[in-house]
Amino acid sequence: xxxxxxxxxxxxxxxxxxxxxxxxxxxxxxxxxxxxxxxxxxxxxxxxxxxxxxxxxxxxxxxxxxxxxxxxxxxxxxxxxxxxxxxxxxxxxxxxxxxxxxxxxxxxxxxxxxxxxxxxxxxxxxxxxxxxxxxxxxxxxxxxxxxxxxxxxxxxxxxxxxxxxxxxxxxxxxxxxxxxxxxxxxxxxxxxxxxxxxxxxxxxxxxxxxxxxxxxxxxxxxxxxxxxxxxxxxxxxxxxxxxxxxxxxxxxxxxxxxxxxxxxxxxxxxxxxxxxxxxxxxxxxxxxxxxxxxxxxxxxxxxxxxxxxxxxxxxxxxxxxxxxxxxxxxxxxxxxxxxxxxxxxxxxxxxxxxxxxxxxxxxxxxxxxxxxxxxxxxxxxxxxxxxxxxxxxxxxxxxxxxxxxxxxxxxxxxxxxxxxxxxxxxxxxxxxxxxxxxxxxxxxxxxxxxxxxxxxxxxxxxxxxxxxxxxxxxxxxxxxxxx
Amino acid sequence: xxxxxxxxxxxxxxxxxxxxxxxxxxxxxxxxxxxxxxxxxxxxxxxxxxxxxxxxxxxxxxxxxxxxxxxxxxxxxxxxxxxxxxxxxxxxxxx
Numbered sequence: 001x002x003x004x005x006x007x008x009x010x011x012x013x014x015x016x017x018x019x020x021x022x023x024x025x026x027x028x029x030x031x032x033x034x035x036x037x038x039x040x041x042x043x044x045x046x047x048x049x050x051x052x053x054x055x056x057x058x059x060x061x062x063x064x065x066x067x068x069x070x071x072x073x074x075x076x077x078x079x080x081x082x083x084x085x086x087x088x089x090x091x092x093x094x095x096x097x098x099x100x101x102x103x104x105x106x107x108x109x110x111x112x113x114x115x116x117x118x119x120x121x122x123x124x125x126x127x128x129x130x131x132x133x134x135x136x137x138x139x140x141x142x143x144x145x146x147x148x149x150x151x152x153x154x155x156x157x158x159x160x161x162x163x164x165x166x167x168x169x170x171x172x173x174x175x176x177x178x179x180x181x182x183x184x185x186x187x188x189x190x191x192x193x194x195x196x197x198x199x200x201x202x203x204x205x206x207x208x209x210x211x212x213x214x215x216x217x218x219x220x221x222x223x224x225x226x227x228x229x230x231x232x233x234x235x236x237x238x239x240x241x242x243x244x245x246x247x248x249x250x251x252x253x254x255x256x257x258x259x260x261x262x263x264x265x266x267x268x269x270x271x272x273x274x275x276x277x278x279x280x281x282x283x284x285x286x287x288x289x290x291x292x293x294x295x296x297x298x299x300x301x302x303x304x305x306x307x308x309x310x311x312x313x314x315x316x317x318x319x320x321x322x323x324x325x326x327x328x329x330x331x332x333x334x335x336x337x338x339x340x341x342x343x344x345x346x347x348x349x350x351x352x353x354x355x356x357x358x359x360x361x362x363x364x365x366x367x368x369x370x371x372x373x374x375x376x377x378x379x380x381x382x383x384x385x386x387x388x389x390x391x392x393x394x395x396x397x398x399x400x401x402x403x404x405x406x407x408x409x410x411x412x413x414x415x416x417x418x419x420x421x422x423x424x425x426x427x428x429x430x431x432x433x434x435x436x437x438x439x440x441x442x443x444x445x446x447x448x449x450x451x452x453x454x455x456x457x458x459x460x461x462x463x464x465x466x467x468x469x470x471x472x473x474x475x476x477x478x479x480x481x482x483x
Numbered sequence: 484x485x486x487x488x489x490x491x492x493x494x495x496x497x498x499x500x501x502x503x504x505x506x507x508x509x510x511x512x513x514x515x516x517x518x519x520x521x522x523x524x525x526x527x528x529x530x531x532x533x534x535x536x537x538x539x540x541x542x543x544x545x546x547x548x549x550x551x552x553x554x555x556x557x558x559x560x561x562x563x564x565x566x567x568x569x570x571x572x573x574x575x576x577x578x
């Protein structure tokens with residue numbers, strides 16, 4: 001079976017197989033493997049086959065859009081018109097979205113086929129996919145380990161070959177961290193690059209959508225479809241998206257890459273550091289110049305992030321009130337009881353913790369000490385990056401401090417889970433683009449390398465990752481049980 | 484920073500969240516440990532730094548005052564828990 005989107009596109013255009021055939025192949029793989037992995041909350045076979053038939057008809061007429069007939073999976077956080085959209089929460093278990101997110105509309109416009117909606121941490125709050133009301137997702141490389149989160153279902157589906165590509169969202173690392181832990185490629189674009197319209201909000205000043213695929217080449221194709229200005233998102237960037245695929249293959253001769261010393265300090269697993277060093281050597285051989293940089297406020301990014309993300313989530317999630325859509329409790333005695341019990345029954349423990357911390361941080365008397373302070377530190381963290389980018393083209397480091405941990409290992413201690421995001425969350429605070437690509441293994445589990453770009457330089461990131469993937473085959477590895 | 488059970492009950496009320504009485508102590512411990520993490524922010528003097536709310540320092544974009552949304556009441560109310568004659572029904576709020 002063809003593994004990459006690029007190969008699927010070529011096969012479809014040459015008539016080597018039809019979209020219906022390839023879609024059926026993926027649906028069969030999902031039916032066979034999803035029980036063990038739990039990547040999907042909904043499998044939309046009927047819609048997939050209908051879209052595939054339409055794609056085949058279009059291909060027969062020579063009407064080829066960028067992704068005509070290519071099957072993909074979508075994180076169950078993107079609203080899909082007429083299709084259940086749960087955010088992995090009990091409060092939305094009965095929610096049939098009445099409209100399409102812009103990202104979904106774009107994939108329809110470009111001819112893609114939707115295989116289903118993927119599992120995730122509830123409302124994208126988590127780093128292990130254990131906070132899903134539909135059960136945890138297993139890592140295809142070792143099913144006793146987590147796939148990462150929050151877009152764990154999308155990352156695991158691509159790693160196991162249940163979809164050649166998938167969408168995700170990243171508020172503090174939710175694309176890059178699961179991409180690293182599952183050994184796939186994923187990119188979080190610059191804040192504002194991909195429309196947030198119809199992407200159920202967690203932290204509105206941090207959330208960005210982006211793709212997962214096996215390679216940077218495939219990510220370029222998916223990001224092209226996802227990107228672009230959207231008047232329906234008030235924070236959408238009025239910047240035309242460049243031709244990402246066309247920017248690949250420029251090589252990285254003379255590219256200046258900075259290594260932040262704070263990303264290689266205490267707390268990083270030595271085996272991951274070793275794997276990253278080897279990848280850095282490869283980049284040197286390709287002509288990149290490697291220099292040291294410093295991001296002195298890295299350590300503050302976790303507390304800063306959690307104040308801002310939790311404050312924004314407590315505000316965003318107030319819309320789930322049991323009145324207009326979603327879960328409503330039985331026999332409410334009054335309106336307050338309706339709100340409290342609908343929300344108490346509908347939200348899981350981590351979502352409740354974050355809403356409560358956010359509510360506390362924004363409450364009278366505490367605003368300056370928490371929210372205002374965090375916004376000041378946010379600017380200092382952004383300035384660290386701006387200073388570093390005065391001297392370098394890209395910044396490089398590990399994506400995560402450790403490889404995929406065992407299911408259940410961190411569930412009793414929310415703070416230890418938050419520390420997993422140390423290298424990823426500062427980008428969301430600064431609004432910068434970043435990606436993770438596989439660069440090796442440690443004890444049989446994938447290691448991800450993170451590349452960080454300057455504002456709106458997704459093309460530069462993809463080109464650097466593609467250059468590395470031309471001389472390595474880590475991105476082509478498939479776990480034995482799913483070959 | 485240590486939150487007491489009464490603090491948790493108060494915050495839960497402000498957030499309109501029902502928390503089972505049996506879970507209050509656990510939330511008090513979890514929220515206190517998160518606030519301990521957050522208190523690390525005080526290690527740094529940030530006085531005089533302008534707060535950053537939008538990562539690109541962008542300001543609100545305005546649009547022309549034109550009607551762009553059409554009425555989709557029936558579609559939206561189809562997914563509501565309880566509607567009657569085009570209205571959302573909730574428990575009585577006015578005596």
